[in-house]
Each structure stands twice: as C-alpha cells, then as structure tokens.
Amino acid sequence: MAKKNIHTTPKVYFSDHFNVDRSIIEDYGAVDISLVADIPLFIDPFLIFESDKEEYKKLHESIIDYLKFLKKMAPLAHDNIAMQKAWFRFGEVKQNWLGFSKNSNKGAGLGERFARSLSGGLGKILDSIDDKGLARGVHLEKLCIIEEGVGRDRISDFTVNLIKGYLADYTEKFAKLYIDNKLVKEVSVERAFFNYRTRRWMPKKYKLPYISSYSSYVLLTPADILTKDDTWISSASFYSELPNLPNAVENEELRLAVNNYINSLMPDDSVASDKKEVYLRTAKKFPELVDVYIRRQEDSGEQAVRQSLSRVQYAKDIFTGNAKDAINRLSRETNFYADTPQSQSSFEEAIRRVHILKSFIEDNDGYKCFFDRKGIRIHNEDELQRLFKLIWVANKSHYDVNPETNHGRGPVDFVVSFGSEDKTYVEFKLASNTKLRNNLSKQVEIYQKADIASLDTKSLKVILFFDEDEYRRVNMILEELGIKNSNGIVMIDGSYNDKPSGSKA
Template sequence: MKTKAEPIDRYFSEYFDVDPKALEDYGALDVSVITDLPLFIDPFLLFTSDRPEYQELHEDILKYLRFLKSKSVAKLDSGLIDSWYRFAEVKQNWLGYTLLGNGGRGLGREFAEALYDTLATILSNFGEEDGTGTHLEKLTLIKDGVGKDSISDFTTNLIKEYLVLYTQKFAQENIAPAKRRKFVVPRVKFDYRTETWMRKRYDLPALDGDFVLLTPIDMLTLDEVWINHKGMIKSYDSIPPALPDKQLRAQVGNYFSRQLTRRPTKRERDDAAKRTFSEFPELIDEYIRQREEQWHDAAPSSARKVDDAKEVLVSQPKRAVEDLRNRTNFYDLPYDTYEEALSRVQAFKYYIEHQDGYRLINRKGGAFSKESEVQVYFGLLWTNSRFDVNREPNNGRGPVDFKISYGAGDKSLIEFKLGSNSSLKNNLEKQVEIYKMANKTDKAIKVIVCYSETQQMRVAKILAELNLLNEPSVVVIDARNDNKPSASTA
C-alpha cells in the first residue's frame, strides 16, 4: 500500500525551527542540510569590505601565509607540510560541489606540496609586492585547475574561528538548546608561539552527530572568485602593455610570440599565456593590480549572482516541495527503485508541464543554463525516500547523476541532460549503458529537459534516429516558459 511520506527538513531554517527572516536579518545564508549549495567564499570580498572585522580576517589570512612562506625556504619534513600546508574541507558549512551530501575532497597533499614549492620559487615575492596588495588567490594563479572551490576551502579553514563564533552567537540566540551541542572544533586557531593548530569547544547547531556552520552572505560568490586563473588567462592581451618597464614588455612579447604557430588556435594562445605568466611572475602582479582597480564591481557582481542562486536553490525548491506535495503524487512510495524513480520523474514532468512548475525550473530572464542546476534542483526535491539516493556516485566509469538503491540487488540510475547538449546523441547511445554496467544494474532512466521548441525538435529527431521515441525510460520534459497557456484559455 502506498503511503504519503512526510516532508523532511531540507534547509537550516526548517531543521532548526528558525524563522528564515531571522537568518536574513543576521546576514547568513539559509544553507541546505541535505546537499552542498554551489556557493564559495571569495577572499577578495574580505579585502574590499568596509567592515573592520572582514579586513582583520584578510590580514589574519596573510599573516598565516607569510608564516608559510618563511617555512618554505627550508626543506621540511612531510609531517610538517601536512600540519601547516594541508587542510581538510570544512564540510560543515554545506557549501561546494558535493550534491546530496557535504563530503568534498578538501585540499589534499598535492595542493599542500604545490603551495610549499610555489612560495619558495615562483611567488617568492609574496607579501612584498610593489604597487599591489597581497592576496591569497595569488597562490592559485600559477596552477591551472585550482579554482574557486580550493580558494574557498583554504579561506574557510583560515577564518574558521570567525565562522564558528558567528554561528554560535546566532544559535544561542535563536535555536533551542535541544538542537545544540558542545563540539570540540579542530584546527580553529593557529598558535604562532608553539606553531601548532589549536582546538576549542563551542556551542553549535547539531545535525546527525556533527555541527553546522553558517556563512555570511556578503562573503560569498557563485561563479569564479574575483581574482582567478581563468580570468587571468582571458585577460592576457591587456596585461603586458600595462607593464611600466619597456625592456620587460619586449621580453614578454618575444617569449609569448615564439610559442605560437603561424595561425594559432585559441587553445595554443591560452597555453602560451600560461607559460608566459609562469616565466614572468610580474605579469601576475599586473593582473592583480588591474583587478584591484575594478574592486568596486566585485561586491555588487557577487551579490547579484548569490541572490540568483538563493532564488534558484533555496526559495524555488521550498515553493516546489509544497506544490508537489499538494498537487502531485511525487512523494508516494512505489514498490521498487525503478518504479519509484520513474514515478518521480513522471510526476516531476507533469508538474513542470501542466501545473506551472516550469516557472520554478526557469530563472528570471532565462533557463537554467547548466545541467548541474537542474540536477541540484531535482535532488533538493527528491529526499523523502525509503531508498538510498546517491548523487554522482563514481563506480569506475565516471559519475552518474543519481543512483537509487535498496540493498545490493535493487538499483536504478537517473541521468539528466539538457536538450541543448551538443553530445546528447552520444550520451543517449552510450553513456548510460556504460554507467549501468559499472553499477551492475539494467535499470536506467534518461531525463532530457528542453527550454525551446528548437531543442524539442532536435531531441525528437535524435530519439527517432535511435529508435527511442516510445521508450518509457526516456523522459522529455518541456520546461519552456513561453508557450504555457493560462488555465482559462487552455
């Protein structure tokens, strides 16, 4: 017999019985307590803030980095590198890339050793820059692939004491004692006298045996942090001409041009720019100087993006959960994982197409631009289940979007794609089949979300070519917001 599941608490305000307005007034993000939200702390927002405590935090970060630099001149034991240069992810803030959970990778040994080596060589002038400020982000500019998550993780570790005290104050004033506990928080403050990280005890919100941390919204960004490697490479053409040293400009130009073919591709130019930045660290300082000159744009730009993320990943899912419970059978529990998965996908499709749900899977001014946004949104809605629901488990052949399981013998997969995906045909033909083999299951559902008539026509053509037009496990969702008639005219 099917039963209607009770809604579970998806957000901090719901789990801890706090008025969302209290969090808003306090300046804190109403984080999800079931999945990380893809937001990140940007240290540049601390640097440019007019709040004295933020400026002090930024200076504290630089103080620790100067300490690391002083230690980088000597050969260190691997244990000391781990102690001083290596940090785990502070998963308790529920920010980052992990979906349906909060267990990220953190800053591993590779990051620690790169930081140790870089401070001693390429960035030996760290903290002694001429004409520009010192920034944590500088440590990541020289290495491709070290992005906002690494910078955010590092910053979070170095301002952990502030975040813990910030959360404790709110918790003691707004959360019942029954939902708080005294936790010993490790590596919360660095003692320069003993050169060791200290632990302290705090009164914090408790969730499943662990604590939860709040983060001020005005520290956060959605996309890249203000000073970032990708932006530096993109800005290359404007940087060498701004160098004041004529001889240096000539050397940089010669070095860069010698690496290019007669008709270089964008990738070749980007690779040449990366090598040039590495060879001439003065270019990094010039890029930072230019970003500093544009500082007044940083906070408003981040605020707009974070407001958009809050609407898409906090406000809209809250409204959708209530809507789905009242208007669909989305939270009914069928017999096995495939039935439940397909039932939920079909209920989600019906809600989007026939009950104005398309309004909640579109952002103001346009569609969800990334598959990850649709996946996060669906994951936030689907958490009331007697089955184990995992997001992007990687069982040997790459990550699948969702795996629903009940023990070892009953597993089903769900893979989301946008109708605009240029590799859609190949994905439909091969990708899910590979995932099914890796996860040892023959049950998989492919969900395709279309935001335009052109996408729908393209998807229909692909499905026809693959003989999948009438396949029940392939579900196409019409999420267009330009063709939904009102109930009075439908």
C-alpha cells in the first residue's frame, strides 16, 4: 500500500491516552480498554466467588453483605421512592468502558424495573443455601433465572456499582506506578462505598487517570473477573440444563412432580419462547432445581475460569490488538484519517473510506484483523460492527463520522454527514448472515416507496465474505434484487485464501 500522507495516530485506547505500553497494562492484570466505545466484556460475579485471591473473597463478602442489607430494608422501602432510589437503583458506571454499548460507553443504568426484580428476588437469592446442603455460596446471578427481564448486563452493571470503590483503588495504584502526574487528577468518585451506620452510599476521593476532553476519570478492571457472551450462572445455561436437572434430584417424589409439571405445560408444537416461559414457571415453582443447577455450576468452577480466560483473550485479540494494529497501519500508510477535506459529498467520503478499507483488507493483509491468535474468526455481525466502529471513528475527518442506530429507514452503523442536508448511511454486514437477503430487500423497498434513488447515493452496504460459497450467495441475492451493479454495495473479501476475481469489482 503506497504511502499517501502521514497523520498523527488516533488515540483510541487507554494506552494511547496515558502513554503506557499495553504490555504494562496486561502485566498489571487489566485490559487496555477503548475510550471510543465499549469493549464487549463484562464482570461475572461468579469469577469473584471462584477466585482464591483474598481480596476477591472480601469483595464477594461485601457484595453479600449489601444484599443482606437490601433484604432487611426491602419491606421498609417498598412504598418509599426515596429509599428505593438510595439503595436499590444505580446508574451505569460508564468510566470502565466495558459492556454492551456499541456507540459509546453510555448504557441504560439500573432503574425502577431492576429495583423491583431485585427486591422481589432477594429472599430466593439469600435463602435455601447452606440449610439444604445444595449451593456452596450466594450468587447474585440467580436473579437472572428467577426474575424475567434481568440479564447479564444488569447483573454486571449491579456488580460494578457494588465494587466501584475497589476498581477505583485498583486504578489509583496503577496510576501511581505508571502514569504521568499531569494525566492524573484527584476526583470524587460518587457511591464509592456504603456506610452501614448512616445507611448511605458515600463518595471518596481518588487520584485517577483523567481525560479532559471527556471531563471524566477512567477505571481499569482486572481481566480475571471479566468474561464475554454470558455469565457462568445464567438463565440460558439453566434452561439448557433443566431437562436433565430432575434426574439429579434425590427425592423421587419431587423428581416425578417436576417432570409432570413440565410435561403438563409444554405444548406439543412448542417453540423456543414457549419453552422459556415453561422453564421460568418451573424455576419459580421448584426453586430446589435452581439450587441443584447452581451447585453443578459451582462444582465446575475451574471450567468457568478457563472458559472466561479464553473468551477474554479472544476479545483482547480482536478489539484491542487487531483493531489497534489496523488503526496504526491505516494512519501510517493511507489518508483514511485525513484531517483535511478529501471529498465533495458525504457519499464520496464514505465510499473513499470503504475502498481504503477494502484495499487494506484484500491487498495488504488487513484480513488478519478478523482472526484471533488461534485463527478463530469473528463470530457474528455484532462483532464485525464493533470492530469497524473502533477503526472507523478512531478519528474525525472534515466530515462528521458517527455511529447512528436509526435514521428513520431502519438501523445503520454509521452516518457520514456534511451539514444537516448531506448524509450517507453506512452498514457493515456479514455474507453469512441468514437475514441478509431480507435486510437488503427491505432497504430496496423502503427507498422505492420513498421515491428516493438513494441506494446508490445516500446508503452504503459493505458486505464481508470469507469464502467462495458466501461470495456466490451474496451475488445471487444482489442479482435477484436487481442491485448487483449498485454503487451503494461494496463487497470485501476477508478470507485467508486467494481472492475471487469478482471481489475487486
């Protein structure tokens, strides 16, 4: 790839902003987080429970202590909004830059619905543990199973809130060792610890890494309490195990009752949604099954640690290592991040960037960014879009380039704009997506109904394929829809192998 311009390498990661080598961050045990958008990792409280580290044991005990406090206060707070807000509701801790938001580090937080679920489930979380000889410990994740609508994101966000003081202390120690004082600021961290005497969450001052442009401090998180995809104790795992759980119940009468209950509720032509509803009702009627499941998960705790290590390493490879390498190379070798206007319209700017990416991926080994160190390819479209977001919005050009979830004609990944009138919408798609044809068809229909000839001029679809079969399938879809020669469609070959000649079209 010929050198065109040399630009200042965009600052995307913690290591970039605070002038610390990534190896130092990883040796400390943390993750080099992106400060552009969340990396899809989150805290799994089971990993805190399972760890032999004394500091984690104390951390787990502090979580349980607060749950016990909430259980005690739940009747008092039931009709008291002020108490609910003070004890049961929490905002998202956006300063750790981990989670599920693609576009930034701003999530939804833990509001009234979570507070109700937590209040209603506390008894089941804290009761029926040691006295029944089943689960070895108390697990907040049990809430995911017994309360509908509580997922991994809520559990992780709640855990982060409960250990925020620990994360601040962990980050402050790192800052003292490795970060220039000019990049550190004394800040007051709200709700850093809970004072049981006054029954109030209290602030505490820390000297933390600080980004003036965001007016915000940053928190690091230990990698060994992080995971990807789902928590070890989860509703999805419980539902998959449930058909086998009755066989693990020693009480024969109970085992028969559970099987009869499930069979009486399950429709003959049941679908996934039916099964989920039946399993949720079963968990509520027979809480012993949940404890049996949790004990089985506890007994395989070493597997949870190994699995999380593997998943975290994959995420680090793709979203920190690969993305940063791509950003550095695109900055050094191309004008992808040009500081001056390169185009006359937003569409020209979008297509310019996409073709630079295409050349980088197909002709200059850029395809490697889609594979981790073991050669495992990105798993789904969500990961593809997250990866491209990190690369795409690493720096702002003359045109505003921002993630945008919906522009009135369906969801998109980016909007490239020059003023309010000149906008181009960009989507990144995987050829393997089984809904690709439906997605493209709907877009064509929308534009036809709107009488806008803008599939070529205002919307850009970037489709990544990895083999000949995917390439042929996409071409067949494009031909059927009559958009094979559209300027708004760009196909990129992300495979290891020689590229099909058609991918250059």
